[in-house]
Amino acid sequence: MSDAAAPAPAPAKVSLAAPSAWRRATRSGGLVVGLLLVIGMILVAAFAPQVAPYDPDAQDVLLNLVGPTADHWFGTDAFGRDVLSRVIWGARISLFVGFVATMAGVVFGTVVGVISGYYGGKVDKAITAATDVLLSFPQLIMGLMLVAVLGPNLQNLILAIAITAVPAFVRVARGSTLAMKERDFVDACRALGYGDLRIMFLHVLPNIMDEVVVMASLWLATAIRTEATLSFIGLGVPPPTATWGGIVREGFDNLLDGWWLSVFPSLAILLVMIALNLIGDGLRDATDPRAPQ
Amino acid sequence: MSAAPITAASEALQVEGLTTSIRIAGHWFDAVRDVSFTVRQRETLALVGESGCGKSLTALSIMGLLPGAVGRVSKGRIVVDGVDMTAATEAKREAMRGDRIGMIFQEPMTSLNPVLPIGFQIAEGLMQHRGMSKDAARKRAVQLMELVRIPSAADRLDAYPHQFSGGMRQRVMIAMALACSPRVLIADEPTTALDVTIQAQVLALLADLQKQEGLAVLLITHNLGVVASVADRVMVMYGGDVVESAPMRAFFQAPTHPYSEALLAAMPRVDRASKLAPIPGQVPTLPDMPAGCRYQSRCPLRIAKCAERPPLTPLGGDPEHGVRCWVRAGA
Numbered sequence: 001m002s003d004a005a006a007p008a009p010a011p012a013k014v015s016l017a018a019p020s021a022w023r024r025a026t027r028s029g030g031l032v033v034g035l036l037l038v039i040g041m042i043l044v045a046a047f048a049p050q051v052a053p054y055d056p057d058a059q060d061v062l063l064n065l066v067g068p069t070a071d072h073w074f075g076t077d078a079f080g081r082d083v084l085s086r087v088i089w090g091a092r093i094s095l096f097v098g099f100v101a102t103m104a105g106v107v108f109g110t111v112v113g114v115i116s117g118y119y120g121g122k123v124d125k126a127i128t129a130a131t132d133v134l135l136s137f138p139q140l141i142m143g144l145m146l147v148a149v150l151g152p153n154l155q156n157l158i159l160a161i162a163i164t165a166v167p168a169f170v171r172v173a174r175g176s177t178l179a180m181k182e183r184d185f186v187d188a189c190r191a192l193g194y195g196d197l198r199i200m201f202l203h204v205l206p207n208i209m210d211e212v213v214v215m216a217s218l219w220l221a222t223a224i225r226t227e228a229t230l231s232f233i234g235l236g237v238p239p240p241t242a243t244w245g246g247i248v249r250e251g252f253d254n255l256l257d258g259w260w261l262s263v264f265p266s267l268a269i270l271l272v273m274i275a276l277n278l279i280g281d282g283l284r285d286a287t288d289p290r291a292p293q
Numbered sequence: 294m295s296a297a298p299i300t301a302a303s304e305a306l307q308v309e310g311l312t313t314s315i316r317i318a319g320h321w322f323d324a325v326r327d328v329s330f331t332v333r334q335r336e337t338l339a340l341v342g343e344s345g346c347g348k349s350l351t352a353l354s355i356m357g358l359l360p361g362a363v364g365r366v367s368k369g370r371i372v373v374d375g376v377d378m379t380a381a382t383e384a385k386r387e388a389m390r391g392d393r394i395g396m397i398f399q400e401p402m403t404s405l406n407p408v409l410p411i412g413f414q415i416a417e418g419l420m421q422h423r424g425m426s427k428d429a430a431r432k433r434a435v436q437l438m439e440l441v442r443i444p445s446a447a448d449r450l451d452a453y454p455h456q457f458s459g460g461m462r463q464r465v466m467i468a469m470a471l472a473c474s475p476r477v478l479i480a481d482e483p484t485t486a487l488d489v490t491i492q493a494q495v496l497a498l499l500a501d502l503q504k505q506e507g508l509a510v511l512l513i514t515h516n517l518g519v520v521a522s523v524a525d526r527v528m529v530m531y532g533g534d535v536v537e538s539a540p541m542r543a544f545f546q547a548p549t550h551p552y553s554e555a556l557l558a559a560m561p562r563v564d565r566a567s568k569l570a571p572i573p574g575q576v577p578t579l580p581d582m583p584a585g586c587r588y589q590s591r592c593p594l595r596i597a598k599c600a601e602r603p604p605l606t607p608l609g610g611d612p613e614h615g616v617r618c619w620v621r622a623g624a
Contacts, residue, residue: 121362184403190358191398192418192469193391206408 031282037275041268045091054082056089056242065258075260077250087265090242093154095272097243098224101158105165105223106216112166113173114208118181118200127170134167143226147235154237157230161223172215176208183207210287214280221276228269244269305476305509306332306355306394311369313347313354313533315579316362322579323367325350326533332477332509337500339512339524339541341556345576347533348513352479355511356396357386374476392422395470399482401462405454411438411465412450418472437468441498460491467499474506481513496523517560521545526613529553532576532587535605539614549608549616552588586618594620 044051054072060080068075074083116127134142146160180186181204189199230236231245239246244265251261313325325347332338340348353359354366357378371378374393378386390396398404406414415437416430425433431450438446441464454462463483470478480499484492500523503510514520520527520541527544529537529552537550548554558570574591577583583590589599598619605615606622616622 184398184400185406187358188396188398188404188466188469189406191356191390191396192421193387193389194417194421195387198421203406203409207406 027285030278031286034275034278034282037271038279041091041272041275042095044088045095048088048092052082052085052088054085056081056085057240058082065254067258068260074264075258077247077258077261078254083247083251083260083264086242086247087244087268090244090247090265091268093237093241093243094224094227094245094269097154097158097161097227097237098220101161101227102165102216102220102223104158104162105219106169106212108162109166109169110173110205110208110212113170113175114177114200114205116170117174117177118196118204120178124174128174131167131170134163135171139164139222140226140229143230144233144235147230152230152235152238157227157236160230161226164226165219165223168219169212169215172211173208176211177204180204180207210283214283214287217276217283218280221273221280224272224276225269303333304331305334305374306511307370307372308351308355309370309372311351311354311371312367313350313359313364314367315350315364317579320580321365321367322582324364324533324579325354327369328530328533328535329369330528330535330538332511334476334507334509335503336525337503337510337512337523339514339520339527340530341514341517341520341527342530343515343556343572343576346530348515348530349481350533351530352396352481352511352513355479356390356394357381357383358390388422391418391470391475392473393475394477394479395473395475396479396481397463397466397470397483399485401459401466401486404466405462407454410451410453411457412452415465415468415472418469422473433472434468437472438465440471440502441465441468443468459487460495463487463491463495464498467495467502471502471506471508475508477509477511478503479511479513482515483512484519485514485516492519499523517556529556532582533579534587534617536588536617537615538605540611543611543614549614549621550588550618551592551594551621555591594618596620 058081060076062080063072063076064078064080066072066076066080072082072084074087076082077086112127116124137145142164143160146163147156150156150160177200186199186203189203194203227236227243228245228248231243232249234249236245237243239250247265248262248269251258251265254261308331309329311325311328312323314321315324316322328347328351330338340351342348350359350364353364355371355373355378359365366379369379373389376385376389376393378389381389405411412431412434415434416425416427419425419430419433420427423430435446435450438449443449443461443464449456454465457465467483483499484495487495496519499510502508512519512524524541526538526540528535529544529550531552537544537548537553539549544553545557548557552572555570555572559572561569572591577587577590583600585600585602586592589595592599596619601619603617603619603622605617608614608616608622
């Protein structure tokens with residue numbers, strides 16, 4: 001009885017909770033590295049006027065085709081323009097096109113996919129058929145055709161790349177919605193008198209966002225690559241505007257005289273691809289319950 | 294039992310001659326046949342029977358939630374709180390659901406949206422049906438959580454379903470179903486997924502709320518123990534037919550239909566040492582359903598007349614106690 005007055009020892013704080021999604025996502029470090037790289041690039045692109053050492057379009061015929069030096073880290077091109085400055089300014093266009101096109105594709109594709117999966121029946125059949133037709137074209141050919149028809153400018157480039165992204169997101173959203181529709185909470189929503197729109201976009205959509213976000217991060221890489229490819233073959237934003245694909249293309253003409261012309265913008269593209277894929281893989285590991293712990 | 298005039302206001306739910314058909318391989322079969330009943334305020338009607346006998350289909354018909362391509366109400370009338378649901382437009386039915394008629398489901402673990410906070414899910418119906426502001430609905434959600442006895446309700450408003458146990462989730466489901474003070478509550482096996490002590494708590498909670506709110510409860514279950522503890526009246530279904538309808542005590546003291554007897558004989562009881570008697574065979578599938586009495590393929594009392602469908606006949610001396618059997622109705 002003597003210890004009855006003694007205060008009960010405070011229970012030790014033991015966390016029995018499963019490691020959080022963030023912990024799971026960052027365990028391998030890929031997601032963090034990818035995010036840092038992408039954020040770094042976005043910052044550089046956003047502050048291009050402050051960061052770039054030279055005017056990307058300023059020509060200096062006396063200094064053409066100079067290799068990497070302390071003054072021109074990435075060298076200069078045939079017109080004497082600073083390649084580093086052009087790569088930095090090019091990041092603006094390339095990243096902007098990639099992000100905006102992917103966002104547009106994600107929003108439209110996901111909405112259509114949710115509707116298709118939720119309603120089923122004839123609506124679903126029509127949408128699935130249309131998606132299959134779009135998917136039967138290789139993505140690059142599709143982008144090529146669209147830009148060729150619409151004409152090469154920034155707006156059409158974004159539109160074309162967005163359209164090529166749509167079917168992929170229709171598929172992902174439709175599939176996830178089909179699975180989600182069978183869940184009991186959807187029946188419960190119906191029993192509570194909620195309308196189709198509310199159920200689709202307030203209840204089903206948040207439940208499928210994990211898959212959509214993973215897919216979007218991977219598609220971002222594809223979109224940036226498509227933009228670079230289209231610019232490379234001359235169907236991108238017309239010169240002299242600097243874009244990564246365009247700089248590679250320009251460097252191609254003088255490749256034997258200056259390896260740096262194409263290598264540095266190519267490395268920029270490579271770096272973005274790697275970073276976005278690291279993010280995609282990290283997010284997938286974080287959201288996939290079957291991923292190895 | 295056909296078409297009695299509908300007058301009394303205390304009757305919150307009236308079902309008359311409900312026939313629900315479902316489509317199997319391109320053909321329509323009557324999975325619920327000519328079912329009629331009423332549930333008054335403060336009354337609990339238990340719908341019992343084994344799996345596949347039409348209990349849940351009856352509930353879905355009342356809610357207007359039959360999957361359109363494979364299920365339809367082909368005959369009959371369903372009146373909820375004075376509104377004829379069968380004649381109503383889909384928009385009207387949608388407005389009724391969650392407002393004047395609520396439903397709770399068997400699986401509390403999966404019936405809540407995993408990515409939305411509990412408080413929002415309770416408040417959502419109030420915003421939807423009552424046009425409440427977000428703040429007002431949240432305040433009411435706390436009251437509702439207290440009503441269903443969720444401890445430290447205000448702190449748990451923003452908790453997610455995975456932070457709740459099964460019993461607590463079922464309380465949340467009850468709070469959601471009762472948010473708009475409906476007059477009718479359909480409880481489809483509300484305690485089947487819960488362990489026995491939690492089951493008792495949830496049933497006691499439902500009974501209390503029923504008294505407070507004057508709810509009419511349609512309880513769907515295959516657990517006769519649950520029936521004995523909460524029901525006022527019992528309706529036994531078999532193969533889509535109501536085979537016996539009786540006040541709770543009369544049902545347990547003198548089950549009359551051979552299927553009711555068999556159900557009770559198959560229930561374990563402490564006061565009886567004899568072995569449990571299983572019912573031989575299983576419910577025939579709809580395409581194989583015998584003409585006439587649907588229980589005849591498993592019935593020990595079968596006579597030639599069973600090929601004809603027996604009516605639900607009131608037993609002598611008790612108009613509330615009806616049985617659908619030629620032999621037992623004394624024909």
